[in-house]
Amino acid sequence: MSEVGAAQVLAISGGIGGAKLALGLYRVLGADELIVVANTGDDFEHLGLHVSPDVDTLMYTFAGINNRRTGWGREDETWTFMDALGQLGGETWFRLGDGDLATNVERTRRLKSGESLTGVTQDFTSRLGIHARLVPMTDDPVRTMVETIDGQRSFQHYFVKESCVPAVVAFRFDGAQSARLNPVFLEALNNPGLRVVVICPSNPFISIDPILAVPGVRNALIEWHGPVVAVSPIIGGRSIKGPTAKMMNELGLPATAGAVATHYGELIDGFVLDTTDSSQANNVEIPTLCTNTLMKNLEDRETLARDVLNFAEQLRQESGVV
Amino acid sequence: MSEVGAAQVLAISGGIGGAKLALGLYRVLGADELIVVANTGDDFEHLGLHVSPDVDTLMYTFAGINNRRTGWGREDETWTFMDALGQLGGETWFRLGDGDLATNVERTRRLKSGESLTGVTQDFTSRLGIHARLVPMTDDPVRTMVETIDGQRSFQHYFVKESCVPAVVAFRFDGAQSARLNPVFLEALNNPGLRVVVICPSNPFISIDPILAVPGVRNALIEWHGPVVAVSPIIGGRSIKGPTAKMMNELGLPATAGAVATHYGELIDGFVLDTTDSSQANNVEIPTLCTNTLMKNLEDRETLARDVLNFAEQLRQESGVV
Numbered sequence: 001m002s003e004v005g006a007a008q009v010l011a012i013s014g015g016i017g018g019a020k021l022a023l024g025l026y027r028v029l030g031a032d033e034l035i036v037v038a039n040t041g042d043d044f045e046h047l048g049l050h051v052s053p054d055v056d057t058l059m060y061t062f063a064g065i066n067n068r069r070t071g072w073g074r075e076d077e078t079w080t081f082m083d084a085l086g087q088l089g090g091e092t093w094f095r096l097g098d099g100d101l102a103t104n105v106e107r108t109r110r111l112k113s114g115e116s117l118t119g120v121t122q123d124f125t126s127r128l129g130i131h132a133r134l135v136p137m138t139d140d141p142v143r144t145m146v147e148t149i150d151g152q153r154s155f156q157h158y159f160v161k162e163s164c165v166p167a168v169v170a171f172r173f174d175g176a177q178s179a180r181l182n183p184v185f186l187e188a189l190n191n192p193g194l195r196v197v198v199i200c201p202s203n204p205f206i207s208i209d210p211i212l213a214v215p216g217v218r219n220a221l222i223e224w225h226g227p228v229v230a231v232s233p234i235i236g237g238r239s240i241k242g243p244t245a246k247m248m249n250e251l252g253l254p255a256t257a258g259a260v261a262t263h264y265g266e267l268i269d270g271f272v273l274d275t276t277d278s279s280q281a282n283n284v285e286i287p288t289l290c291t292n293t294l295m296k297n298l299e300d301r302e303t304l305a306r307d308v309l310n311f312a313e314q315l316r317q318e319s320g321v322v
Numbered sequence: 323m324s325e326v327g328a329a330q331v332l333a334i335s336g337g338i339g340g341a342k343l344a345l346g347l348y349r350v351l352g353a354d355e356l357i358v359v360a361n362t363g364d365d366f367e368h369l370g371l372h373v374s375p376d377v378d379t380l381m382y383t384f385a386g387i388n389n390r391r392t393g394w395g396r397e398d399e400t401w402t403f404m405d406a407l408g409q410l411g412g413e414t415w416f417r418l419g420d421g422d423l424a425t426n427v428e429r430t431r432r433l434k435s436g437e438s439l440t441g442v443t444q445d446f447t448s449r450l451g452i453h454a455r456l457v458p459m460t461d462d463p464v465r466t467m468v469e470t471i472d473g474q475r476s477f478q479h480y481f482v483k484e485s486c487v488p489a490v491v492a493f494r495f496d497g498a499q500s501a502r503l504n505p506v507f508l509e510a511l512n513n514p515g516l517r518v519v520v521i522c523p524s525n526p527f528i529s530i531d532p533i534l535a536v537p538g539v540r541n542a543l544i545e546w547h548g549p550v551v552a553v554s555p556i557i558g559g560r561s562i563k564g565p566t567a568k569m570m571n572e573l574g575l576p577a578t579a580g581a582v583a584t585h586y587g588e589l590i591d592g593f594v595l596d597t598t599d600s601s602q603a604n605n606v607e608i609p610t611l612c613t614n615t616l617m618k619n620l621e622d623r624e625t626l627a628r629d630v631l632n633f634a635e636q637l638r639q640e641s642g643v644v
Contacts, residue, residue, distance in 0.1 A: 048431040080400040084424035089449050098420040102406035105427070109370040127411050
């Protein structure tokens with residue numbers, strides 16, 4: 001199990017996009033040096049099970065058992081459950097593989113027996129041999145609601161069932177205001193050994209904003225003495241995976257790296273964007289790093305992780321917090 | 323959906339052994355002519371799921387998707403869930419295949435949403451194209467408890483986890499006294515078209531007795547004007563499948579077909595035993611039919627079903643209830 005005291009890096013991440021950089025950080029850092037706070041705004045109850053997609057994507061990714069083709073779920077997966085469920089008239093729009101189902105069934109059983117999502121996740125990651133600490137942003141239910149031009153939907157309804165087709169108007173994070181921030185987050189920030197907070201290249205609106213909506217997160221990040229560095233999920237006006245660019249267009253924002261930096265505003269002390277977008281750097285009022293942020297393979301992930309860490313060290317030196 | 327009014331045969335059955343004859347009856351009878359009341363004494367909550375083994379064995383058998391090798395579960399099954407569950411430290415002693423899991427997850431979800439086990443089973447069987455009515459003995463929880471020389475166990479603990487090793491002393495059916503009998507049972511008996519009640523060759527102690535323990539069953543069978551025919555699960559002093567003979571030895575009973583007839587006593591009007599056991603027929607005070615009761619293939623199942631139905635017709639004629 002990872003100790004908070006040894007952590008040098010605190011990463012904030014959603015699922016697929018963010019997990020790529022989180023994996024890079026995981027691989028270049030030593031044991032217990034990484035803490036990842038995961039979005040749970042897209043958790044939901046489905047088939048009577050507590051589904052926690054971002055936590056699981058990060059967990060499977062660190063354990064090396066993630067499905068590289070889909071970006072979610074497990075490798076070497078089978079789909080007998082979904083086929084049989086369809087035969088019995090069950091809902092099949094949200095695909096749960098047979099192995100993935102074990103995570104969801106066992107988590108649900110343990111949550112119902114009184115354990116916390118943090119506790120169950122810690123045990124699962126430990127059993128899977130993961131040497132980083134992975135925690136949900138909160139153990140309380142937060143549910144992302146999507147207001148679209150066709151009306152309001154729960155997140156997975158919008159994201160999976162409707163494939164993000166209806167144009168978005170706004171997002172709401174039900175339960176966030178009364179959610180208790182995972183204490184590991186503040187413990188990590190209070191640890192003198194922590195060197196950087198990394199906001200992974202996840203969708204700002206549906207992966208990072210739910211975390212920022214939990215009371216205490218924004219202030220803690222602003223007040224923390226060290227550098228908070230965000231990595232742009234937008235490269236050349238497009239999102240590599242997922243609907244980030246589409247959403248920005250629908251929200252009336254330019255789909256640019258610069259607009260992502262503006263979105264995070266005073267929260268961040270440094271911004272990492274792709275060399276393709278170097279012209280955008282001029283529009284960003286904080287220090288920037290232009291580098292290759294397109295992570296096609298494992299080497300790319302590790303290289304970007306090192307770039308981000310070096311950039312953060314540079315920011316520390318410049319601000320005198322070394 | 324099968325209508326009670328069309329039913330000519332009411333079968334009482336547990337899982338594996340009983341399902342063989344139940345399938346024979348299903349195949350030789352026309353649509354809606356068979357009603358099967360299934361044991362739910364070995365139902366249990368496992369992994370947060372409502373598992374109903376006998377109902378499912380009968381359902382899969384009628385649908386032709388049962389696993390012929392194991393006698394339980396589904397054919398063409400995969401086991402990715404169990405493997406992944408083991409990785410996460412979950413309990414793996416009760417084997418739930420990936421397809422079987424769909425039945426259990428969807429049933430649990432629907433039961434929690436307020437549907438009855440009868441209702442869910444009716445919908446599942448209808449979706450699987452089954453043209454018989456399959457009902458649990460009750461929608462209320464009845465749990466078979468096994469008193470052994472090593473102490474008391476819940477049924478699946480004894481049956482699966484301990485492979486029936488500890489010698490049995492007695493059985494208890496927790497909840498049976500307050501369980502409400504499935505109304506389909508009495509409706510079927512009150513239907514003037516019903517010609518026979520068949521007690522399938524299931525284990526009398528753990529598959530049939532739980533059904534008989536539900537208030538109203540014994541009296542209704544005794545008072546019913548038509549023939550109640552039981553088929554012996556013991557052939558030549560051995561149980562073909564399962565621990566029936568072992569249990570009879572442990573309970574101090576002779577492991578014979580005759581002892582099974584004695585166990586049912588006044589409940590039955592006719593008894594079917596294997597030709598191997600023809601000498602036993604002399605010890606049985608009610609009419610008997612000696613025939614081949616060892617069901618190795620589908621033809622055997624259908625032949626025995628026809629033999630049982632013909633025997634019942636003969637009993638009806640002899641007693642003048644035709």
